[in-house]
Structure formats: C-alpha cells, structure tokens
Amino acid sequence: MVYKAEYIWIDGTEPTARLRSKTKIVKDDVSHGDLPIWGFDGSSTNQAPGDNSDCVLKPVAVFPDPIRGGDDVLVMCEVLLIDMTPHPTNTRAATAAIAEKYADQETWFGIEQEYTFFKDGRPLGFPVNGYPAPQGFYYCGVGADEVFGRDVVEAHLEACIEAGIEISGINAEVMPGQWEFQVGPAGPVEVGDHLWMARWLLYRIAEEFGITATVDPKPVKGDWNGAGCHTNVSTKDMRENYDAIIAACEALGSKAEEHVKAYGAGIEDRLTGAHETAPWTEFSYGVSNRGASVRIPWQVAVDKKGYIEDRRPNANMDPYVVAGLITNTICSAAAGS
Incomplete structure (x- = not known):
C-alpha cells in the first residue's frame, strides 16, 4: 500500500x-x-x-x-x-539559526494574516460596475450585504484545524472580500511553517470555489484598507515586565529602515499614514494606537507585561524573514543590555 x-x-x-x-x-x-x-x-x-x-x-x-x-x-x-x-x-534556515542563538529568551509570535478574495477580476463583493458601499460595516460584519466568501473561510478554518496548524481565529476585514486568520502563538520557525502551510491551504481550498486569494498589500487603490500581516511578539522578559516591552519598542525603532525594507514588497503603497497605518518613513509606538508602527495593547499597559504588535509587515511578507529579523533585533538588544 x-x-x-x-x-x-x-x-x-x-x-x-x-x-x-x-x-x-x-x-x-x-x-x-x-x-x-x-x-x-x-x-x-x-x-x-x-x-x-x-x-x-x-x-x-x-x-x-x-x-x-x-x-x-x-x-x-x-x-x-x-x-x-x-x-x-531558503529563508527558513537563517531564521532557524537565529532562533537557536536566542532560544533562552523564548520568543513567541502570533501573526495576523490578512488576504483578499477575487473572482472574475475584481474583489469578491464588488459590483461589476463601480464600487460597493464605503468601508464601515464590513469589518466583523454579518449578512449577505456585508460579508463575502464566508463559505471559503469556514472550509479553510476547518482544514487548518484538521491539519494541526496553530490557527487561533478568523474574522472579516475592513474591505469587502477581505478576511484575516491568525496563527500562533509559536516560535520563530514554527510560526513560519504554520503560516506558509495555512496560506497553501487557503489557495488550494479557494480553487474548489472558483475563487482566488491574494496577499497583495494594496489590492484596490484609493480609499480602501490595504492588507497587512500584523506580527505580535513577546520574549520571556516581555511577558514578565514592562521595561522589556519598552526596550523592545526602542530596539525596533533603532532598526526601523532595515525592518521596513524586509516587510514585504509594495509597503509604501500600504503604509501611508491612513487606514490605520503609520507612514513607512516614520517610526512610532504607543498604547492602543493602531496608527503607530508598533502598538502596545492597552491590557499590556495595565498589566505591565505581555507583548507588542508590529503593525508594519505587509500581507505578502515572508514570515521566516520577519520573525527572524524581529527576534534578532529584540533579543540582541536585550542580550547587550
């Protein structure tokens, strides 16, 4: 057999x-x-x-x-x-070496993969001529006039669970036909393995419905949200004290240009300072601020420990590259402090 x-x-x-x-x-x-x-x-x-x-x-x-x-x-x-x-x-091999070097810091990632469904050359839910109603009701919406492609999304979710992928949630996003799934928590290499496999399953399952899925960071020009891959990260120290949270933000800021260059092609089109983004040419961080480069969740500020969200990576980023770069930046700074 x-x-x-x-x-x-x-x-x-x-x-x-x-x-x-x-x-x-x-x-x-x-x-x-x-x-x-x-x-x-x-x-x-x-x-x-x-x-x-x-x-x-x-x-x-x-x-x-x-x-x-x-x-x-x-x-x-x-x-x-x-x-x-x-x-x-092969970007995985380099990240594996970084993960091994800083294994004692126990870095965890949770990645939010946004993507957009297309059918017949236009985003799913867009009319043949013109545009749908403006953004506002599509995010986490319900109803046939607000949500498009849920059958594909549910099939993908079930497939990821059956495959043992560390998928932790799904939601409809801000633009019609745009969705998100989350993978993690997992280490720098594992999160890449699971995210790439979840992407493959997304494309493969969408085939069955005659739909394509794209991770284009700006699938529709104009006043529509782009698609990101917000990357949540913590180390053992960050999960225990707030000083490490601030130190991680400062470390990311010290290498902002290097990171942006590695966060996915077309990042200038998405990180404009509008649509819940910070300009790609500037670095900032703040509590509960989705207009900052890096967001510190409000609960983290209250608890004085936890994780941070790097909001800059594009939907088309390589998770091995991003996880490796963030791990190296944050952990090397902590090791040298």
Whole structure:
C-alpha cells in the first residue's frame, strides 16, 4: 500500500515569493518522519538556470492532509542546493539559526494574516460596475450585504484545524472580500511553517470555489484598507515586565529602515499614514494606537507585561524573514543590555 505526500516549497519569484507543490507516492512502510529528500526543476521556479537546474527538497514539517484525508500528508520543505547547503531563497534556515542563538529568551509570535478574495477580476463583493458601499460595516460584519466568501473561510478554518496548524481565529476585514486568520502563538520557525502551510491551504481550498486569494498589500487603490500581516511578539522578559516591552519598542525603532525594507514588497503603497497605518518613513509606538508602527495593547499597559504588535509587515511578507529579523533585533538588544 501507499500514501500521498504533497511536497510544498517556497519559490524564487521576486519581489514576492510564491508557493509550489507536487505529489510524491510513498510506500506505507516509510513513516511520515522519515520522508526522503526529493528534487525539482529550479529553472521553472526562478531558483536555477536551465543548464544547472536541479534543486533539492528537504522535508522539515509534516501535517495531516485535510483535503485528501487518510494517511496522506502535507510536507513543508526547505530548498537546498545539490551540495545540501541552503539555497539562496531558503529563508527558513537563517531564521532557524537565529532562533537557536536566542532560544533562552523564548520568543513567541502570533501573526495576523490578512488576504483578499477575487473572482472574475475584481474583489469578491464588488459590483461589476463601480464600487460597493464605503468601508464601515464590513469589518466583523454579518449578512449577505456585508460579508463575502464566508463559505471559503469556514472550509479553510476547518482544514487548518484538521491539519494541526496553530490557527487561533478568523474574522472579516475592513474591505469587502477581505478576511484575516491568525496563527500562533509559536516560535520563530514554527510560526513560519504554520503560516506558509495555512496560506497553501487557503489557495488550494479557494480553487474548489472558483475563487482566488491574494496577499497583495494594496489590492484596490484609493480609499480602501490595504492588507497587512500584523506580527505580535513577546520574549520571556516581555511577558514578565514592562521595561522589556519598552526596550523592545526602542530596539525596533533603532532598526526601523532595515525592518521596513524586509516587510514585504509594495509597503509604501500600504503604509501611508491612513487606514490605520503609520507612514513607512516614520517610526512610532504607543498604547492602543493602531496608527503607530508598533502598538502596545492597552491590557499590556495595565498589566505591565505581555507583548507588542508590529503593525508594519505587509500581507505578502515572508514570515521566516520577519520573525527572524524581529527576534534578532529584540533579543540582541536585550542580550547587550
């Protein structure tokens, strides 16, 4: 007997990488923990030239397949060169090294993935001609005139739960056809594994409904909210005292430009200072302030401990890159204090 393993990886498309996958038929005497390396044509994924095209897939995280069921699995893979070193597009490997370096600080992440459904070339819920009613009632709304795509969202939520993804919630967002799911809490590497897998499931399940999902940070120009990937983070010290909260905000501010450059392509279109964003050229933090770069939740200010929310990352960001960068910035500052 056999089972099916869907090998999933991140390609080399720029400026925003895409997900790729293919199916391997595996003998059932091979356990899910012993899945072999595999290969692919990197010249077709922007990861190799045609005259030296072989790339390697290394399984790093395995999830039950909620679509095929049975013993079938979804396999998150790192991309390696044929000498078994990380491929230049492999952002997971670098984050794993950072996470190991600062393991004693016990960094946790919770990421809020916003996305937008499209059908027939326009956002789901937008009329054929013109625009829907202005923003205001769509966020966490209910009713067919306010919410679009709930059947896809519910199917995605169930699939994530069945797959063992650390999904912690969903909600309708500010623009019609725009939604959010949250992943975490999890460590810097794990949160990336789970978020990328949740994205793959979103795209795959939306196929069944004839709908596409996009993480474009500004899917509709004009007076409409963009799509972000707000990133909540805490270390052990932050979860115990408020001084560490402020120190983390200050550390992020000291490297603001470096972070913004790594927070997703098109960030200038989304971080304008409007639509609950801070200008991408400025850094700020504040309690309960969704117009700041980094928000300190009001309950954290009351409890004098907890976490912070970096509101700058785009919906199209690479969670490995963002989690690694934030971990390195906050933890290196704490280690040097």
